[in-house]
Amino acid sequence: MTTAQQRLHHALDALDRTARPGPAVGGCEHCYTAGQLAALAGPPALVPNSLLHSVAAKSPDHWTDFPTLYRRLAPRILRQLTTGTLAVDGPLVADRLVAAGWPDWHRAELVREVLDAWWPAALADPGADAAEVLGTLAVATGTVTPWLRTWAETPTPTANRHLADTLDRWLTYGELPDLRLGFHRDLPVGPEVAAWISGLPPHRIGEDRRYWLELALRD
Structure with a gap:
């Protein structure tokens, strides 16, 4: 593992430590079942990948409180995005991060460190x-x-x-x-x-x- 990759993994680990269960999730009931909405309110680590990828891509108008939901799932979304395992285009995730107002999040500096670390790692990969x-x-x-x-x-x-x-x-x-x-x-x-x-x-x-x-x- 290169120094750039180590920096990225350290940044992802630090962001992971902010992941917590959250409040009830309100969302489009045509697209998501009650069970899926309940899963999204639970521990982020337990959200199935297929559901995580769907949330990573869906437009903000599918959710009652899109910024809170995206902030809670961002550690997993960004880990998969930066390690090449997210089935969603990176620029679309960027659109969603902007729509969720990531620079105003609590501990936004941890997101910034992931982004800063990703680029040198990508250039070395x-x-x-x-x-x-x-x-x-x-x-x-x-x-x-x-x-x-x-x-x-x-x-x-x-x-x-x-x-x-x-x-x-x-x-x-x-x-x-x-x-x-x-x-x-x-x-x-x-x-x-x-x-x-x-x-x-x-x-x-x-x-x-x-x-x-x-x-x-x-x-």
Whole structure:
């Protein structure tokens, strides 16, 4: 386990210690049975994965008190999200975290530490989808700036491979210079990302990609 992965697991463990049973959960009775709503009010660790994944994705209008429910389940949702076992797209979870007002939660700093620790761990993980993780973090925090800064400061072979793969994706699908992140593509970051890429050392981008990047930015 790398140092970055250790930091992430320590952050997840600290967030786990905040998990508690909660008040009765009111929700859409067309989507959830009385037994499922009762389970959601119990110990978060005992909520079945299928139910957890459903709650992680459902829109806030399915619940009487969405922020409280999402806050209680966030330790498990974030653990599964950051370890690749959550059957829900990361940017959608980011939307839900924002809708639940996570920066105003009690012990929100523990959520922030998980997010901060996840990015270096993803950049060190050859199997991570760096583009999706970046979109998730940017939407959850409302900014792409610190995540790009960390990427620039991580010139490791694995981080550079992630960079190459992400650039290939953005250039292939013509997403630059109008790049928008998020599940609904509602966070415009194109100019900032294009400026960031242009400021990276040429060897981190590659001549072919730099050519296609300059062509994309010229159009």
